[in-house]
Amino acid sequence: MANYNVVPLSKLVEQFERLPGIGSKTAQRLAYFVLNMPKDQAVEFSNAIVDAHEKIRYCATCCNFSEGEHCPVCKSNTRDKSVICVVETPRDAIALESTHEYNGVYHVLHGAISPLNGIGPDQLYIKQLLSRLSDDTVKEVIMATNPTVEGEATAMYISRLLKPMGIKVTRLAYGIPVGGDLEYADEVTLARALEGRNEL
């Protein structure tokens, strides 16, 4: 798309185009929006990007994003340190947090085993998980990886590593999503929902 050779604008559009799910039209719309912002807001936006990169690191315990050495969840005294919920990404941890039903701690793998994409167990933060299990604090590890082929494979891989250590390994329940429509549920999900049926 010719931007009349206004180079700084084309560059900004390009930057937005790199973001996931942002096509060229949207990138253009966003770039123009940023251009029309008051200058101090644009500076704020610009700084937020660099700040995020400079100030955020991985928590030394759970590998989630953190400002300090340990994240607020790991530092907290009210969280149950005997249960670790293993997730693929920090966003998954946020999703679980928003249920307000979980009071344990997390472990973020930063991905899932995916041979097609060249991601093996060594690229994930599995060693860091194992090192947390060396003393007897942890009683249960909940595998909350995604219900995809990759997430399943990762859950299986880790559960095989942990079972010989005598730790209870659980997996999030499969079933029909609340508020969903049975008619539109896929066969696999329905089959799993039947399998896992509970007594009322």
Add this chain to the structure above:
Amino acid sequence: MANYNVVPLSKLVEQFERLPGIGSKTAQRLAYFVLNMPKDQAVEFSNAIVDAHEKIRYCATCCNFSEGEHCPVCKSNTRDKSVICVVETPRDAIALESTHEYNGVYHVLHGAISPLNGIGPDQLYIKQLLSRLSDDTVKEVIMATNPTVEGEATAMYISRLLKPMGIKVTRLAYGIPVGGDLEYADEVTLARALEGRNEL
């Protein structure tokens, strides 16, 4: 959404949430994507925002975005200076450029008359348009404002100003879908609209 009080991350998410059409989930996805970028790419993104603000100004002639005092279209010797195409935004000019059917110059109003939003003729770059018509260079003004109520009102308002000056004022043909947005019209439709323009 609790980001575990990772302040720089929350701030980045907030910045993305401010953008038009970006909801909280998308903002989160984009923020995490930026966080996972290599640092030099993030710095590049950050700089592109500030650069766009610092280096881009309005063309002294047509009020389009420009790096120098005059934009490439106004500086060009091959463009027909006797025809001015009046558009609401720089993006509309880009859309028209992409038809490759138009060889005149542009004038960007930076908006449309919209009393509901408190935008009157004085907030638009109409004076700058009138000052371009003081000599006899310009033979035709094409009103290419959006086919919306605001765009129509703006076209009517300007055509009433220009007609006493003896300048031919035309309007894009209704090949463009009514209620649509010029920016999203396809090139063929836009080209048809240019071909079939009518005198107001």
